[in-house]
Amino acid sequence: MTKRTKPWHGVMVATALPLHDDLSVDDDGYAAHCRWLVENGCDGVVPNGSLGEYQTLTPEERAKVAETAVAAIGGERVMAGVGAYGAAESRRWAEHAREIGCGSVLALPPNTYRADERAVLEHYRQVAEAGVPVVAYNNPYDTKVDLTPALLAKLHAEGLIVAVKEFTGDVRRAYELAELAPGLDLLVGSDDVLLELGIAGAVGWIAGFPNALPAANVALYRAALARDLDTALPLYRTLHPLLRWDSKIEFVQAIKLSMDVAGRRGGPCRQPRVPLTEDQSAAVRAATEKALAEGIA
Numbered sequence: 001m002t003k004r005t006k007p008w009h010g011v012m013v014a015t016a017l018p019l020h021d022d023l024s025v026d027d028d029g030y031a032a033h034c035r036w037l038v039e040n041g042c043d044g045v046v047p048n049g050s051l052g053e054y055q056t057l058t059p060e061e062r063a064k065v066a067e068t069a070v071a072a073i074g075g076e077r078v079m080a081g082v083g084a085y086g087a088a089e090s091r092r093w094a095e096h097a098r099e100i101g102c103g104s105v106l107a108l109p110p111n112t113y114r115a116d117e118r119a120v121l122e123h124y125r126q127v128a129e130a131g132v133p134v135v136a137y138n139n140p141y142d143t144k145v146d147l148t149p150a151l152l153a154k155l156h157a158e159g160l161i162v163a164v165k166e167f168t169g170d171v172r173r174a175y176e177l178a179e180l181a182p183g184l185d186l187l188v189g190s191d192d193v194l195l196e197l198g199i200a201g202a203v204g205w206i207a208g209f210p211n212a213l214p215a216a217n218v219a220l221y222r223a224a225l226a227r228d229l230d231t232a233l234p235l236y237r238t239l240h241p242l243l244r245w246d247s248k249i250e251f252v253q254a255i256k257l258s259m260d261v262a263g264r265r266g267g268p269c270r271q272p273r274v275p276l277t278e279d280q281s282a283a284v285r286a287a288t289e290k291a292l293a294e295g296i297a
Contacts, residue, residue: 002025003222004204005064005223006041006133006162006228006294007044007045007077007079007103007104007133008077008079008103008104008133008135008162008183008185008204008285009043009185009203009204010040010042010043010044010046010165010204010205011041011042011043011044011204011205011207011210011217011221012043012044012046012079012187012204012205012206013037013043013044013045013046013206013207013208013210013211013214014049014050014051014052014206014207014208014211014238015030015033015034015037015044015045015049015051015052015069015211015265016033016051016052016211016252016255016256016259017030017035017047017051017052018030018052018265018266018267018268019267019268019269019270020267021267023150023266023268023270025057025061025064025065025261026067026265026267027065028296029201029265030065030068030069030072031041031068031069031071031072031232032072033211034068034069034072034073035072035073036264036272037210037211037214038077039075040210040215041214041215041218042075042207042210042214043068043077043246043286044076044078044079044103045073045077045078045079046078046079046080046081046106046245047065047066047068047069047078047080047081047204048062048065048066048080048082048083048093049081049083049085049106049206050083050139050142050252051208051211051252051255051263052081052250053252053268053270053273054081054083055132055151055185055273056270056271057169063092063096066078066080066096066097066100066102067100067240068273070100070101070102072197072289074101074204075100075101075102075103077103078097078101078102078103078214079099079102079103079104079105079106079135080093080094080096080097080104080106080143081093081103081105081106082094082097082107082112082127083106083107083108083111084108084110085111085112085113085136085141086113086123087109087110087122087126087127088112088126088131088212090107090123090127091126091127091283092124093105094107094127094130094132094134095130097132098130098131098132099132103132103133104132104133104134104135104226104241105127105132105133105135105163106135106137106165106206107124107127107132107134107135107136107137107161108125108137108139109124109136109143109145110123110145110146111143112244113141113284114144114145115145116284117151120145120147120151120234121154121158121160124155124160124161125158125160125175127160127171128159128160128161131142133162133163134160134161134162135161135162135163135164135165135187136152136155136161136165137164137165137167137189137276138152138164138165138166138167138168138189138221139165139167139168139189140168141167141168143171143266145272146168147164148173148179149173149176149177149180149181152164152177152180152181152184153177153180153184155180156183156184157181162184162185162186162279163184163185163186163187163204163262164185164186164187164189165187165188165189165206166186166187166188166189167189167247168189168190169190169247171191171193171196171197171200172233174197174200174201174202175200185203185204186200186201186203186204187202187203187204187205187206188202188204188205188206189206190208190209190246191208191214191217191242191244191245191246191247192240192243192244192246192247193206194207194221194224194236194243195220195232195233195236195275196222196226197225198221198227199224199227200233202225203225205221207221208243208246208251208255209242209243209245209246209258211256211258211259211264211266212242212255212258212259212261212262212264212266212288213239213242213253213258213262213288213291213292213296215296216239216291216296217239219231219235220235220239222231222237223235226237233297234242238290238291238296239291240253241283241287241290241294242258242284242287242288242291245258245284250273250276250280252269252273253273253274253275253276253280254276254280254284256269257276257281257284257285258284258287258288259287261284261285261288261289262288262292270272271278
């Protein structure tokens, strides 16, 4: 297994954000959740990602979430999400992350704008100016901008990014990326290809389902990176009905429900997200209960 030597390595949990019943942010609950994740083997947290519903937060709420994480577990363990419509706002959030002591930031390309290569390069130049290690986040399904291995290699060659959260699910990219940018760290971006990308050379996982079942997912990650298939495959088969929800539109609701079933408050989401259907809820509950019944937590 690759030893964790940098703040963006290891199991970094893209944290779900606990909300009160009136949908206000539960700051104390979030601090406790961050501490619980670290106590259960996770290496750090990623606040203000999509799983943290950052798009629905006010600027004041968003700043407080990152500050709460840093206060709870220390800045080195925090990779703050800095996604925004344009470079100026992303840079401001990266500067805030620097000011509060975050070890790294997670940066999408421009949101809701189909940026070409020139725009993407300029965006990351601006974010990198904040002086915090930048992890690029490739999610072309939501951003409509594909950070291809060739483009990531250009970003890395210019010194703008240290790693990429790869969410496409296309395992072939791991090998192309290793050829084009061997010094760029690959981080698993979607839970349901953890084993495949772990074997392919990933050195970290920006993870969703450890929010509900941290110990089992950490064990799976370690076995995957160690290429210990005797340990990894049974865990993966048991957890995969849950892990594949991380790649679905309703991933936030699913992970929060799994947390509720596992005895951790997930709670409601803010709009535009609506509750899962009865069939969706039943599937998440059944998969979580099965994992718990088999002693996986």
